[in-house]
Amino acid sequence: NAGVTQTPKFQVLKTGQSMTLQCAQDMNHNSMYWYRQDPGMGLRLIYYSASEGTTDKGEVPNGYNVSRLNKREFSLRLESAAPSQTSVYFCASSPDRVAETQYFGPGTRLLVL
Amino acid sequence: LAKTTQPISMDSYEGQEVNITCSHNNIATNDYITWYQQFPSQGPRFIIQGYKTKVTNEVASLFIPADRKSSTLSLPRVSLSDTAVYYCLVETGLYNDMRFGAGTRLTVKP
Numbered sequence: 285n286a287g288v289t290q291t292p293k294f295q296v297l298k299t300g301q302s303m304t305l306q307c308a309q310d311m312n313h314n315s316m317y318w319y320r321q322d323p324g325m326g327l328r329l330i331y332y333s334a335s336e337g338t339t340d341k342g343e344v345p346n347g348y349n350v351s352r353l354n355k356r357e358f359s360l361r362l363e364s365a366a367p368s369q370t371s372v373y374f375c376a377s378s379p380d381r382v383a384e385t386q387y388f389g390p391g392t393r394l395l396v397l
Numbered sequence: 398l399a400k401t402t403q404p405i406s407m408d409s410y411e412g413q414e415v416n417i418t419c420s421h422n423n424i425a426t427n428d429y430i431t432w433y434q435q436f437p438s439q440g441p442r443f444i445i446q447g448y449k450t451k452v453t454n455e456v457a458s459l460f461i462p463a464d465r466k467s468s469t470l471s472l473p474r475v476s477l478s479d480t481a482v483y484y485c486l487v488e489t490g491l492y493n494d495m496r497f498g499a500g501t502r503l504t505v506k507p
Contacts, residue, residue, distance in 0.1 A: 288440075315492070326484060326497030327441070334492055342495075374440045381490050385431075388440025 286310055288389035290375050296395045297365045305360040305392050307375030315378045316358035317342075317386065318350060320371040327374060333358055365396045401485045406502040415472045417501050419485030422466050430461060430468045433484045435500070441484060445470070472503075480505045 291306045309316065314335045319327040329342030333352040347369060349361045358377075362369060372393050376386040402420040409415045421430070429448055433441035445452055447459040447468070458471040472479055482500040 317495075319497075324499065326499050327495075328497070329495050332492050340492065342492075376440070381492075385443040385446070386433075386441075388442065391438070391440055 288375055288377055288387050290373075290389040290392050292392060293390070294393045294395075296397065297362075298397050299366060301365050302361065302363050303365065303394075304362075305373055305375075305394075306357070307359065307389060308357045309375075309377040309387070310356065311377060311379075311387065312355070313377035313387070314355070314380050316352065317376040317378075318348075318358070318360045319374045319376065320344065320369075321374060321391075322371050330360065330373075362394075365394075367396045370394060370396045400496070401487055401498050403483075403485050403498065403501045405499065406504070408504050408506060409475055410506050411476055412474050415475050415479070415503060415505075417470045417472075417483055417485075417503070418467055419470070420467045421485070421487045424465050424487050425489065427490065428465075429488045429490075430459065430465075431486045431488050432457070432459065432470045433486065433497075435482045435484065441497075444483075446488075475503075475505045477505050477507060479503065 288309045317332045318330040321327045328344050331350040333339045336355045339350050351359045372391045374391050375389040378384045378386045431446040432444045435441040445457050445459045452459045460469040482502050484497045484500040
């Protein structure tokens, strides 16, 4: 039981390049989330998926797109990376409503030059 | 949105009890209070959740007064490995209401 896994662990991009961050969970959770964490700050919600087939914007969605590929997988795409997107990205999942415990992945550290 | 306020940092020594208080003045009737712990280079990890009075698990206790405008996370007999950032969240059940804030950086010294 791996919980929440994320790939890659670390990535360096040049401004304007695109990439997809992958996330998968094996806990049969309905809800999945993408957060970013900047130095000295808490996590900010980018997008969430309440259930398979649905996605919605969070607090800071600009510059990102997401896909809920199936119940297990939720990907985050940066179409044209900008230095302001340098951050640590965390994926999380929960059984259902957000007030239920969220389980976080180990994070992806992204550097945009 | 229920906003939370926590101390930015706290220091403690091994073996002491640590209490971290979170203020949430505009908490709504149906809101829950949840605490997460985050170690460097890791994702946050759930510690404890409560609605009112006191909740205890194997890791911590959570004290919530009757007016629910604040809550206190209590860590008994901390060790060096408890050095982490602790986040207080007020969870409304709405997906887009999650606000982690900057958290409290706890440093446990030998």
